[in-house]
Amino acid sequence: MTVLNVALVNDYEVVARGVVGMLRSYTNRIRVVELDLNKQVDERVAIALYDTFAGTQGDRAVVRQLATNPAVSAVVVYSWNLDPVHIAAVLANGAAGYISKGLPAAKLVTALEEINAGGERVHIGGPTIPSVMAGDWPGREEGLTEREAEVLALITQGLSNIEIAERTHLSINSIKTYIRSCYRTIGATSRTNAVLWGIEHGFRPDRVRIEHPEPTPGTADVAVNV
Structure with a gap:
């Protein structure tokens, strides 16, 4: 094989x-x-x-x-x-x-x-996807689901709720729901608290990816990774 x-x-x-x-x-x-x-x-x-x-x-x-x-x-x-x-x-x-x-x-x-x-x-599996606790993610040991951890990671990166919704293709209401449940789990009372908690618990990416805006038709597509 x-x-x-x-x-x-x-x-x-x-x-x-x-x-x-x-x-x-x-x-x-x-x-x-x-x-x-x-x-x-x-x-x-x-x-x-x-x-x-x-x-x-x-x-x-x-x-x-x-x-x-x-x-x-x-x-x-x-x-x-x-x-x-x-x-x-x-x-x-x-x-x-x-x-x-x-x-x-x-x-x-x-x-x-x-x-x-x-x-x-x-x-993508069958009509309904089972809840599989596969892989790992920051905050898992603290009780965060992968979706909650992803939203917190994006908050820690400095994205707004609207930017997070656009990045994840989730509705703004879904983002707010994940934020509320995340805050309850980590004991945060504000976005500043959540960011500080995220920084202390490994929610900053190990790689910093710098991307230029999406190109308009007829222009070159450029991105720089460092």
Whole structure:
């Protein structure tokens, strides 16, 4: 059986390591050759798995850049967002596949293999996605769900509620709900308290990604990662 070389792309080391931990029983099928935290993907890989936790979604410049990287054969977006319109936009943006973060490890591995073989491109499970406590994220040990942690990470990065809603493709009311439940869990009484708590508990990204605005038609697409 061919072993797939995969580069895992995420700005938070705890998240990247968590995905690697999920795959630990499948090293005969999947080999993570790069944790792309502070550098570009430079080793030849079959798949760059782009985890959207607290980052831009798959319909933005980062995925387009990965798709044009000669070291990357295919980009697969790994996300909680199951909106069909959004998924179609991600695929049109250059991604070869889209996988729900609600899938357990065995199905994640199978999905990656199928996408690599040119089969089914979208893997989101059945009509209802089970709640899978897969991988890891900052604040998990404090009782935060991954969605609450993602919202707190974006707050810690300085984004407003409107910007967070746009980044995550969630409604502003959903964002407010996650913020309230997050605050209750960590004992924060204000946004300033939440930011300070986030800084103290690993919610600043391990990689700082500087992106220029999305280009207008006819202009070059430029992004700088440091």
